[in-house]
Amino acid sequence: xxxxxxxxxxxxxxxVFTKDKIKYYLDVTNDVTKITIDAKAEEESANVEINxxxxxxxxxxxxxxxxxxxxxxxxxYKIIVTRGEEAKSxxxxxxxxxxxxxxxxxxxxxxxxYLNVSKEDTELDITVNTSDKNASxxxxxxxxxxxGSEIKIxxxxxxxxxxxxxxxxxxxxxxxxxxxxxxxxxxxxxxLIILI
Numbered sequence: 481x482x483x484x485x486x487x488x489x490x491x492x493x494x495x496v497f498t499k500d501k502i503k504y505y506l507d508v509t510n511d512v513t514k515i516t517i518d519a520k521a522e523e524e525s526a527n528v529e530i531n532x533x534x535x536x537x538x539x540x541x542x543x544x545x546x547x548x549x550x551x552x553x554x555x556x557y558k559i560i561v562t563r564g565e566e567a568k569s570x571x572x573x574x575x576x577x578x579x580x581x582x583x584x585x586x587x588x589x590x591x592x593x594y595l596n597v598s599k600e601d602t603e604l605d606i607t608v609n610t611s612d613k614n615a616s617x618x619x620x621x622x623x624x625x626x627x628g629s630e631i632k633i634x635x636x637x638x639x640x641x642x643x644x645x646x647x648x649x650x651x652x653x654x655x656x657x658x659x660x661x662x663x664x665x666x667x668x669x670x671x672l673i674i675l676i
Contacts, residue, residue: 481523482549484557488518503558510564512536517559519545526550536563572635572643573611580605584647592646599651601625606633606647614638627651 483499494504499522508515514535521528532543545557577584577593582604584595597604602625608617620632629649636642 481521482526482547482553482555483522484528484545484547484555485520485522487545487557487559489559490516502556504560506559506561508536508561508563510538510566512563515561517543517545519547519557521547523549532559536561538563538565568637568639569612569614570637570639570641571610571612571615572637572641574617574633574635574645575609575611577633577645577647578607578609580607591644592648594648594650596650597625604631606631608633608635610635612638625649625651 484497485499487494487497487504489506496504517530517532519528519530527548529546529548530543531546533541539562541561541563543559543561545559546554547557548554573588575588577586579595581601582595582597584593586593603623604625606619606622608619610617615635615637617633617635620634621629622631625631627650631647631649633645633647634642635645
């Protein structure tokens with residue numbers, strides 16, 4: 481008699497077990513890295529030997545249970561344990577935003593930022609650092625910038641989830657050059673009055 485009586489995995493009986501069925505499939509989640517298989521033969525004098533990996537790899541892991549009867553006849557039972565893939569991250573957070581020539585007042589809790597830029601700048605050199613290295617980003621509407629323009633930073637997480645961050649452009653509508661000229665002229669007049 482080289483039949484098994486029971487198979488237990490991590491202390492729990494395999495409920496689909498029947499002695500005539502020699503192949504079993506078991507799915508486990510990615511966080512399961514090790515299992516313990518135990519088996520008992522119908523005949524106490526039969527020898528049971530279990531072989532398989534000590535730790536589970538992602539994908540299929542094969543365990544073989546050999547049952548050898550007193551007459552040396554052997555029956556093999558197989559258990560294929562499939563460990564699932566690691567769950568993909570849904571993290572779309574941004575760690576930092578750097579803009580060449582400007583200092584953005586970055587706040588991790590916000591998704592909208594305001595930036596005062598020079599009237600002459602129509603495009604910005606933006607570098608984004610995502611919290612998750614597997615996330616990617618795309619910058620949109622970063623050309624022909626005017627007062628009120630909205631630059632969009634679209635972050636895509638590893639699992640495909642997206643989030644949009646916005647930089648609202650603020651440009652001074654008046655040039656400061658005339659103010660500087662007027663202020664200089666007034667200063668010259670005051671100095672002349674003092675001298676006279």
